[in-house]
Amino acid sequence: MYRYDEFDHAFVRQRVAQFRDQVARRMSGELSEDEFKPLRLMNGLYLQLHAYMLRVAIPYGVLSARQLRCLADISRRYDKGYGHITTRQNIQFNWIKLSDMADLLEILADVEMHAIQTSGNCIRNTTADHFAGAAADEIEDPRVWCEIIRQWSTLHPEFSFLPRKFKIAVSGATEDRAALRVHDIGLQLRHNEAGETGFEVMVGGGQGRTPMIAKTIREFLPKAELLSYLESILRIYNQQGRRDNMYKARIKILVHELGAENLAELVEAEWQQVRESAIDLPEAEVARIERYFAPPPFEVSADADLDAARCGDSEFDMWLERNVNAHKQLGYAIATISLKPAGKPPGDITAEQMEVVADLAERFSYDELRATHQQNLVLPHVRKSDLFEVWQTLKAHGLASANRGLINDIIACPGMDFCSLATARSLPVAKEISTRFADIAYQQDIGDLRLNISGCINACGHHHVGHIGILGLDKRGEESYQITLGGRSDKNAAIGEIVGPAFSADKIVDAVETVMLTYLDQRQSGEAFIDAYARMGREPFKERLYANN
Amino acid sequence: MPIIKNGTVVNDEWLSVDDDAALPADGPVIVSLSRWQSETDLLRARTAPLGLLVESHEQIADIETDLSAFELIALDFPTFRDGRPYSTARLLRERYGFSGELRAVGDVARDQFLFMHRCGFDAFQVEDGTGLEAWLRAVSEITIWYQPTGNAGGTLSILRDQLQAAE
Numbered sequence: 149m150y151r152y153d154e155f156d157h158a159f160v161r162q163r164v165a166q167f168r169d170q171v172a173r174r175m176s177g178e179l180s181e182d183e184f185k186p187l188r189l190m191n192g193l194y195l196q197l198h199a200y201m202l203r204v205a206i207p208y209g210v211l212s213a214r215q216l217r218c219l220a221d222i223s224r225r226y227d228k229g230y231g232h233i234t235t236r237q238n239i240q241f242n243w244i245k246l247s248d249m250a251d252l253l254e255i256l257a258d259v260e261m262h263a264i265q266t267s268g269n270c271i272r273n274t275t276a277d278h279f280a281g282a283a284a285d286e287i288e289d290p291r292v293w294c295e296i297i298r299q300w301s302t303l304h305p306e307f308s309f310l311p312r313k314f315k316i317a318v319s320g321a322t323e324d325r326a327a328l329r330v331h332d333i334g335l336q337l338r339h340n341e342a343g344e345t346g347f348e349v350m351v352g353g354g355q356g357r358t359p360m361i362a363k364t365i366r367e368f369l370p371k372a373e374l375l376s377y378l379e380s381i382l383r384i385y386n387q388q389g390r391r392d393n394m395y396k397a398r399i400k401i402l403v404h405e406l407g408a409e410n411l412a413e414l415v416e417a418e419w420q421q422v423r424e425s426a427i428d429l430p431e432a433e434v435a436r437i438e439r440y441f442a443p444p445p446f447e448v449s450a451d452a453d454l455d456a457a458r459c460g461d462s463e464f465d466m467w468l469e470r471n472v473n474a475h476k477q478l479g480y481a482i483a484t485i486s487l488k489p490a491g492k493p494p495g496d497i498t499a500e501q502m503e504v505v506a507d508l509a510e511r512f513s514y515d516e517l518r519a520t521h522q523q524n525l526v527l528p529h530v531r532k533s534d535l536f537e538v539w540q541t542l543k544a545h546g547l548a549s550a551n552r553g554l555i556n557d558i559i560a561c562p563g564m565d566f567c568s569l570a571t572a573r574s575l576p577v578a579k580e581i582s583t584r585f586a587d588i589a590y591q592q593d594i595g596d597l598r599l600n601i602s603g604c605i606n607a608c609g610h611h612h613v614g615h616i617g618i619l620g621l622d623k624r625g626e627e628s629y630q631i632t633l634g635g636r637s638d639k640n641a642a643i644g645e646i647v648g649p650a651f652s653a654d655k656i657v658d659a660v661e662t663v664m665l666t667y668l669d670q671r672q673s674g675e676a677f678i679d680a681y682a683r684m685g686r687e688p689f690k691e692r693l694y695a696n697n
Numbered sequence: 698m699p700i701i702k703n704g705t706v707v708n709d710e711w712l713s714v715d716d717d718a719a720l721p722a723d724g725p726v727i728v729s730l731s732r733w734q735s736e737t738d739l740l741r742a743r744t745a746p747l748g749l750l751v752e753s754h755e756q757i758a759d760i761e762t763d764l765s766a767f768e769l770i771a772l773d774f775p776t777f778r779d780g781r782p783y784s785t786a787r788l789l790r791e792r793y794g795f796s797g798e799l800r801a802v803g804d805v806a807r808d809q810f811l812f813m814h815r816c817g818f819d820a821f822q823v824e825d826g827t828g829l830e831a832w833l834r835a836v837s838e839i840t841i842w843y844q845p846t847g848n849a850g851g852t853l854s855i856l857r858d859q860l861q862a863a864e
Contacts, residue, residue: 155853159841166838170808186778187808269778299843299853305815306787306846309780386784387756421792426845432861433854 149210149516150295150440152260160257163264163303167191168250175246190308192238192266193249196566200244203266204256208276208294208318209237211517213506218259220502226252231502233487233495235559235610236315237275237519238266242566264302269310271301271382277319277326278520281441282482282528284474288337288345290320292438293374296429300375307382311389312397314382315354327521329353329362329641330613332399333381340368347371351381351411352403355607359643360400363408365415372434376427380418384411444514444529446477464539466588467550472535481532483513485525485542486549486557490586493575494560495523504545512538522559524552554591555599555664556582559610563603563620564627570603572620572627572653577601580657585664594664596676598636613637615678616663617644618656629656633663633689634681648690659693666692701832702798702820709822711748711769727771730755733763741766750802753781757789764795772818774803783816787846790817810835815846 152160167187174184181195188194192203204219219239223231226248227241234240244252256262266273274297281289297316301307307314319326320337328334334350347369353362369377381399388406390396403411429437458465473482485505487495497505505525509517512534518526530538542548551557558581561567563574578601585591600614604621611617617632628650635644651659666689671680681689700709713727714720720728720743727748733740740747748769751757757764764770770789772782782801789795800820801813810821814836821832845852 153857155841155856159839159843159853162839162841169834169838183806269780302843303812303839304844304846305812305842306783306844307780308812309778309783309809311780383784387781391779391781425791429854430858433857436857 149212149291150207150437156260157257159302160260160262160264163262164250164253164257167253171246171249186268189268190265190270191249191253192263193244193246194267195568196242197564197568198566199242200246200249201240201242201566202244202249202252202263203234203238203240204261204263205266205273206238206261206519207298208274208280208291209278209519209521210276210280210291211519212259213510213515213517215259215261216502216506216509216517218255218261220499220506222252222255223499223502230496230498232493232562233497233519233523233525235521235523235561235608236266236273237278237521238273239519240562242562267313268308269312269314270308271297271304271310271314271316274298274301275315275317275326275331275521277321277324278518278522278526279325279473279482279528280320280518281443281516282475282477282480283321283323283325284476285322286320286476287322287339288320289441290318290335290337291441292434293335293337293347293371294318295437295440296375296434297378300378300427304382307386310382310386311391312394312399314385314399316378324637324639324641327610327613327637327641329639330355330359330610330637331362333378334362335374337371338368345371347374349377349381352400352408353641354398354400355610355612356398357395357605357607358398358400359607359612360404361641361643362400363403365408365412372431373423373428375429376423376425377415377419379427380415380422383418383422384414388414443477444516446480446529447531448478459536461536463543463548463550464536466592467539467548468535470550470554470592471552475529477529479532481530481535483527483530483535483538484520484552485527485547486551487524487547488551488557488582489546489549490556490582491579492582493562494558494578494582497525501545501547504541504547508538508541522557524557550588551591553596553598555585555594555597556591558582558599558601559614560601561603561609563601563609567603567608569606570620571605571622572603572629574601574603574609574618574620577618577620577629577653577656581660584657584661594668594677596678598678599660600635610637611635612643613641614644615681616660618660621650623650627653629653629659631656631659631663631693633686634678636678645686647686648694662693663689698822698825699827700800700820700822701827701829702800704829704833704836706829711746713750713771725768727769730760733760737763748798748800751782751785753779753785757785757793761793764789764793767795767797769798769800769820770795771800771802771822774801774805774809777804777806777809779804783812786813786816786818791846807831807835811839815842817846 336348350362513527560578564570602609602611630650632644725746
């Protein structure tokens, strides 16, 4: 993974000192809360219902054991002994004191971490395929370009006061695990006919109150020219994005209003000028960054067969089935650590668990970890013959839920329990659903399913792209929950359709079960929920959900 | 309001003239883009220095060929949240080669100085009471940059290059 050189270190220290001064000016009263707000947001610090919440960046989800131990330490010293993995592959702490902030950032800087641009109207943490550098279906490692984007976007003086936040995702694999099409910019690494590598550039996807699927504005961009092209898109957006209404300020609205073709033309014209400037990195600099992402020293003689790893323990076999994915290196596998045990808030991890996972990463995964936008962790490089031992350790610490990609692998925002924007709670709904479906055999019978919950229209819980989406609303002071069906964030990305009137808090879990039962009754052999929905449409679900009304 | 220019407090010798006010016979004035467009000949005929005020929604690409007429361009920030003038500043400096005074006016406060400076602003109309010391501190808080903007000095790839060359 990328390591800071002396300049990166010096930069982050300067940024911490700058923020320390801003905090001091706030605490002395020199800055009002109104003046301080944009400054703290640029450093990931939110004022929530109970306390400050700090969002620490995990650039493109890549983490080392030392870094995770540091996060464990921070959660003990400055929080309540746990952290929360977010849908931007970051980690949040919910109980931070303003007076601790600068010291906390110093501690993060010691392990090459920061909270820069995890909020605010700027370019946010770039996300990536969480199997990057490991996946069997990878064309090229996207992390090199994620790091290049991270550096370019960090305190970019021109793009720190954009009309609205800006999110970029990158994938280098055939399967889209990075939800490219619901990002402001989605970048897909691919080969052209000449065999060169470049990016397909998609623009204008997003969720929130006006969900949209991104449009491709360039089929193939030579990868060496990525930054000049991104700079051109951002400049057009900065100049022409709407600033009169914050709900219409994302680039998706600009794409919608101009039309993708017109935007593509504007970007192309700007790019012809920008590409002449010094923005694209010299080859030597790209090569320098590439070296950090060289594959670890895999053992060639490792066992090839996953079946050989089975040992007759049905629980372990189930975990292998669900949580282990194919690796590009013979004899290795990718193991997903589910942070979705039944009855617990999705994505929460205790300090002790962080330390256990850090140890495992060090012993079994070349000191590498990933955080996923589905709020789990990943050990990217595990020898197949080590999987059983890894699983045993995970199991001993409540981390072996065999439910990756099943109904209980819920994405949920923090909702009204923590967030001041929320209109309803999401964590209790997630807990109730995961308790209702706790039986792993039941989950497995249902099969592949993505259930996402947001506590308000801002859609931080990605409900628009859940196969089942749940949106928490406030109806005359009562929490109520709207169900959408058929959303997805993969290559066939689609926005879910609202199935009908919302359900009250005490009816929503029954409603989810009704959807499941409808599917189970009517599915064809081997048909996943999302495929059954594509075949049958909304009606059969709607009929059964509202049968008694 | 005080002006900080190139790291010192200077007297503002420029008079901002409203669109409906008469032009003074002499002395440096700043006029709006629309006034420049409607009274180009009259303004060109003056011998005193001419300045241009550009609102954040106005694009300067249209008047690229006029830029040599101005010794000063003031870019207005109606609110600090409006980031459009940062793009305008970079275009003026880097694409159109504008070398006169580039002045930030409007909602211009300490925690934006650094970004503005980096985009090519060299003059800042600041609130009364914003001391030079605060400005000097603000623009020196970060000295290492990942992006080549404004004047490209001090970016990381240049520093890394120098390091490699020295090794």
